[in-house]
Amino acid sequence: MLFSQLKTGDKAKVIKLTGGKEFRKRVSEMGLVKGAVFRIKTIAPLGDPIEIEIKGYKLSIRKSEATNILVEKINYK
Amino acid sequence: MNIAFAGNPNVGKTAIINNIAGSNLKVGNWPGVTVEKKEATLILNGKQITLTDLPGVYSLSSYTIEERITRDFILDSEVDCIINVLDSTNLERNLYLTLLLMELEKPMIIALNMYDEFKKLGYKIDLEGFKNILGINIVPTSAIKKEGLDELIKQALNLKGRHSKLKYRLRYEGFIEDEIKNVVEKLKKENLQSKYPLRWIAIKLIEKDEYIIEKLRFETKKDLSTLAKDNIMRIEERFDEDSESVLTEIRYGIINGILKKVLKKPQKIASTITEKLDSIFINRVLGIPVFMFFMYFVFKFTFDGSAPFIDWIDGFINGYLAKYLSIALSNIVPGWLNSLLIDGVLGGVGVVLSFVPLMVFLYFFLALLEESGYMARAAFVMDKVMNSLGLNGKAFIPMILGFGCNVPAIYATRALENESDRKLVAVMVPFMSCGARLPIYALFTATFFLHHQALIVLSLYVIGIVIAFIVGLVLRKTSMFKAEKTPLLLELPPYRIPSLRILWISSWTRTKSFISKAGTVIALTMILIWGAIHLPINSTYETSFLARSAKVVTPLFKPAGFNNWQIVAAIIPGLIAKETVVGALAQTLNIEEESNQNNSSNFIQDTTKQLSELIDAFFNSFKAMFFNISQETFKLESISNKFKKRISQVMTPLSAYSFMVFMLLFIPCIVTLAAIKQEFGWKLMFFEIWLLIFISYIASVIVYQMGSLLYNFI
Numbered sequence A: 001m002l003f004s005q006l007k008t009g010d011k012a013k014v015i016k017l018t019g020g021k022e023f024r025k026r027v028s029e030m031g032l033v034k035g036a037v038f039r040i041k042t043i044a045p046l047g048d049p050i051e052i053e054i055k056g057y058k059l060s061i062r063k064s065e066a067t068n069i070l071v072e073k074i075n076y077k
Numbered sequence B: 001m002n003i004a005f006a007g008n009p010n011v012g013k014t015a016i017i018n019n020i021a022g023s024n025l026k027v028g029n030w031p032g033v034t035v036e037k038k039e040a041t042l043i044l045n046g047k048q049i050t051l052t053d054l055p056g057v058y059s060l061s062s063y064t065i066e067e068r069i070t071r072d073f074i075l076d077s078e079v080d081c082i083i084n085v086l087d088s089t090n091l092e093r094n095l096y097l098t099l100l101l102m103e104l105e106k107p108m109i110i111a112l113n114m115y116d117e118f119k120k121l122g123y124k125i126d127l128e129g130f131k132n133i134l135g136i137n138i139v140p141t142s143a144i145k146k147e148g149l150d151e152l153i154k155q156a157l158n159l160k161g162r163h164s165k166l167k168y169r170l171r172y173e174g175f176i177e178d179e180i181k182n183v184v185e186k187l188k189k190e191n192l193q194s195k196y197p198l199r200w201i202a203i204k205l206i207e208k209d210e211y212i213i214e215k216l217r218f219e220t221k222k223d224l225s226t227l228a229k230d231n232i233m234r235i236e237e238r239f240d241e242d243s244e245s246v247l248t249e250i251r252y253g254i255i256n257g258i259l260k261k262v263l264k265k266p267q268k269i270a271s272t273i274t275e276k277l278d279s280i281f282i283n284r285v286l287g288i289p290v291f292m293f294f295m296y297f298v299f300k301f302t303f304d305g306s307a308p309f310i311d312w313i314d315g316f317i318n319g320y321l322a323k324y325l326s327i328a329l330s331n332i333v334p335g336w337l338n339s340l341l342i343d344g345v346l347g348g349v350g351v352v353l354s355f356v357p358l359m360v361f362l363y364f365f366l367a368l369l370e371e372s373g374y375m376a377r378a379a380f381v382m383d384k385v386m387n388s389l390g391l392n393g394k395a396f397i398p399m400i401l402g403f404g405c406n407v408p409a410i411y412a413t414r415a416l417e418n419e420s421d422r423k424l425v426a427v428m429v430p431f432m433s434c435g436a437r438l439p440i441y442a443l444f445t446a447t448f449f450l451h452h453q454a455l456i457v458l459s460l461y462v463i464g465i466v467i468a469f470i471v472g473l474v475l476r477k478t479s480m481f482k483a484e485k486t487p488l489l490l491e492l493p494p495y496r497i498p499s500l501r502i503l504w505i506s507s508w509t510r511t512k513s514f515i516s517k518a519g520t521v522i523a524l525t526m527i528l529i530w531g532a533i534h535l536p537i538n539s540t541y542e543t544s545f546l547a548r549s550a551k552v553v554t555p556l557f558k559p560a561g562f563n564n565w566q567i568v569a570a571i572i573p574g575l576i577a578k579e580t581v582v583g584a585l586a587q588t589l590n591i592e593e594e595s596n597q598n599n600s601s602n603f604i605q606d607t608t609k610q611l612s613e614l615i616d617a618f619f620n621s622f623k624a625m626f627f628n629i630s631q632e633t634f635k636l637e638s639i640s641n642k643f644k645k646r647i648s649q650v651m652t653p654l655s656a657y658s659f660m661v662f663m664l665l666f667i668p669c670i671v672t673l674a675a676i677k678q679e680f681g682w683k684l685m686f687f688e689i690w691l692l693i694f695i696s697y698i699a700s701v702i703v704y705q706m707g708s709l710l711y712n713f714i
């Protein structure tokens, strides 16, 4: 599923990175590698960017950039 | 001996260096770029040691200047020891850089910083096991509590005698490691003579790192771009992904494995202070008001807090020192030389020094925003606004400071990460109408628009902002200001309480570099301007070079509506500081302002007065920051009737408005230019001069011509 379909508080796993070579490299070096689990923390007051929590730290990412990240939602048990 | 500090941003590199080096710290720029370089040289146990603070990075790719600086410094300069500083409360991401540094096979040790927080949060670590797996010495440190720093330096100094290179025990996952070995073998067969480690070259080839391939082509005269082709194919086939992603994943996999063995996380991390603060600071409703609130306070503290000191320095130099030096000199040197020394040289020194309080206050509050972790939130909250210019939200801060004074605003661009962003904002800042332009507006609005003063002044501010954005949008399309296509991946670090000592050291070292770098440019220009006003010798204002050349260029300003030489001649002295224009107009228009100079001179009395005024300045600064809500910076001063009458004889409301637009958009002052020169070099400074002259002229002509057209219609 697409990153944009996630809501605040959702937990998800990275399935695949698309987009340009540089984008994939940057994003994965920040820890958004295949299989990494993250959580949507909050959205900025003006609707963009989004704050996520990944690998124990907080990262902000713009919506336009996040569209290149394919994810799988993890449901709470 | 050279020790370099490398690590992610906000892990405490600067705090550690500050604590070790203290006042030995020097701030400059890395050669050719505007990334700040902090360095300290000290003598320890009779050995001279240089500590270098490398730019904070998350990886060593070639995409940002910071990454290239850090990597090239480690690769190409003689570093005897790298101290890799880690934020122990966030090891997973921090260790990624550690693995990259280890690939470079330089002697290194790890500072496990923020150890105080680490313990408080309830983490536990098997330090011996950790050291064993990495094959590197690890020293727990706390820069804030000053713990472990002596041990860190001791380990770094001892390292040299024992290793040239470390034998790292860490190897990558079997399949990849075999491919790396295979490439190394090929490199050996190629008989490659490189100063870089072969394993590292092999990894870079597998990652298809073009920058390194170029670098090697230059060093070894060999094209290695296809050497690892079949290895890459095998890897991509097996993992069904491009090879650089595979390596990134594998490194993170290794990190996971290490941490599983040595790190024990606390059962449950209680909702931290950061979580609580963020629920207010980046709240969907409160986020923007909170940002505005902080901006208001930075603005107020910076300008109102420094104002009493600026006034004191001004009075001390231009009143007290000038008076007694002039008396002392009057018997020794001729009048013109006396004037050159007092009005030119001493005046120039006065201009530079009067900025010192402002710079100290600005750097202090900027560092406070940065070190506390709020700056990243500001970027997050305001991102969408600045995004249209391809800038992130941090760019808002220099813009706002620009309304107070353009000079600190130029230096505030340091808060931005990449060079082309910084340049773009620096070019836009002078369009923000600074406080020094207000006296000009005050004079003309009081003369022509007495009942709409506020409205007219507001319209000027808006014109400035609109033009800044248009300029930004247009320049962004040119190659000089092209955005580097890096995505906004901004870390929001935990909030931390910065140490006062470190804030003070960092603001004072930056201020010192302002005095020495910008000071010379300012002093020289002051002397030139003095020459224009006072030469030839024994000339009056009307016969000076300035007046003569003003008379020559005046016809050029006919389309803009202010073609009196008296008005035009006042523009140049305005380069010293915009408010000077008012005084210069008084002189060219022959208006005697009653002088309040007291001519009685009692040296002792004057000296004690200076001292007591200095004490008052401290008191007033404190009062202005904490007890006084009114905004002194925006006060319009009162104007004498004689002045108004004389002005209204030579100008109309329309030409006055056109002149105000011109003064709004024209070169703000030489100090702003000197700041641009110091931060970005001559090229950008001349570009700015050209741009400001062009835009101010065109805009005032448009205002006047459109205004005249409208006027004829009505």
Ligand SMILES: Nc1nc2c(ncn2[C@@H]2O[C@H](COP(=O)(O)OP(=O)(O)O)[C@@H](O)[C@H]2O)c(=O)[nH]1
Binding pocket: B007, B008, B009, B010, B011, B012, B013, B014, B015, B016, B056, B113, B114, B115, B116, B117, B141, B142, B143, B144, B145, B371, B372, B496, B497, B498, B499
């Ligand atoms: N609690 C704690 N805070 C620290 C420590 N070291 C640095 N800090 C704080 O962390 C913030 C970032 O530090 P800084 O030196 O600017 O990091 P740099 O970006 O790596 O240079 C500052 O507010 C420091 O005061 C530490 O050991 N413990």
Ligand SMILES: [Mg+2]
Binding pocket: B010, B013, B014, B015, B056
């Ligand atoms: Mg730093």
